[in-house]
Amino acid sequence: MQPFAIAPSILSADFARLGEEVENVLAAGADIVHFDVMDNHYVPNLTIGPMVCSALRKYGITAPIDAHLMVKPVDRIIGDFIEAGATYITFHPEASEHIDRSLQLIRDGGCKAGLVFNPATPLDVLKYVMDKVDMILLMSVNPGFGGQKFIPGTLDKLREARALIDASGRDIRLEIDGGVNVKNIREIAAAGADTFVAGSAIFNAPDYAEVIAAMRAELAQA
Ligand SMILES: O=C(CO)[C@@H](O)[C@H](O)COP(=O)(O)O
Numbered sequence: 280m281q282p283f284a285i286a287p288s289i290l291s292a293d294f295a296r297l298g299e300e301v302e303n304v305l306a307a308g309a310d311i312v313h314f315d316v317m318d319n320h321y322v323p324n325l326t327i328g329p330m331v332c333s334a335l336r337k338y339g340i341t342a343p344i345d346a347h348l349m350v351k352p353v354d355r356i357i358g359d360f361i362e363a364g365a366t367y368i369t370f371h372p373e374a375s376e377h378i379d380r381s382l383q384l385i386r387d388g389g390c391k392a393g394l395v396f397n398p399a400t401p402l403d404v405l406k407y408v409m410d411k412v413d414m415i416l417l418m419s420v421n422p423g424f425g426g427q428k429f430i431p432g433t434l435d436k437l438r439e440a441r442a443l444i445d446a447s448g449r450d451i452r453l454e455i456d457g458g459v460n461v462k463n464i465r466e467i468a469a470a471g472a473d474t475f476v477a478g479s480a481i482f483n484a485p486d487y488a489e490v491i492a493a494m495r496a497e498l499a500q501a
């Protein structure tokens with residue numbers, strides 16, 4: 280199991296002050312910057328792309344950037360995110376015609392590759408590409424928006440994914456995304472997650488450090 284990591288989703292940050300927001304949340308104790316890319320096609324919302332990722336790097340952000348691509352088709356934009364300095368690039372299997380090829384494209388570019396599973400998407404494809412994934416991301420809400428409620432059935436799916444990772448013997452991060460907060464993070468960790476995306480729970484709070492510390496205190500008891 281990888282060490283626990285907190286990955287604030289900048290979808291809920293103040294976009295007008297993005298560089299400062301990312302700097303502040305990292306100073307508050309975050310480990311990874313979760314960067315939600317939405318195309319108004321695969322998901323019904325439109326957010327930020329590789330130019331913004333690159334701008335964060337130029338601004339001086341050195342922490343890992345976890346680019347969650349909700350974009351279809353995904354292959355064309357993968358190279359742009361590699362160039363832009365992403366650390367992890369994850370995509371949804373439904374958004375790629377050739378999942379193995381998309382994973383390979385990411386790895387060939389020197390980035391860590393991951394697959395994202397919507398709440399009703401089975402984990403079946405993992406069986407064939409387990410040797411090419413560095414991260415498995417389970418959506419605990421339907422993708423497209425921040426601030427939604429955690430879907431409880433995801434806990435069983437986390438246990439399923441954790442068993443697959445353990446059986447593979449590889450170091451694969453198991454990330455959870457959607458509706459994560461101080462109240463439910465311990466139960467989510469107990470189900471097998473090691474990487475926790477939280478957008479509204481962190482950015483809508485007055486004190487980011489206080490929320491992240493409270494999350495870590497919960498994780499210490501998981
Ligand atoms: O990918 C997504 C939504 O599609 C997420 O990363 C959300 O941005 C998480 O936000 P919260 O549920 O934590 O507010």
Ligand SMILES: [Fe+2]
Pocket residue numbers: 288313314315347456476
């Ligand atoms: Fe996300």
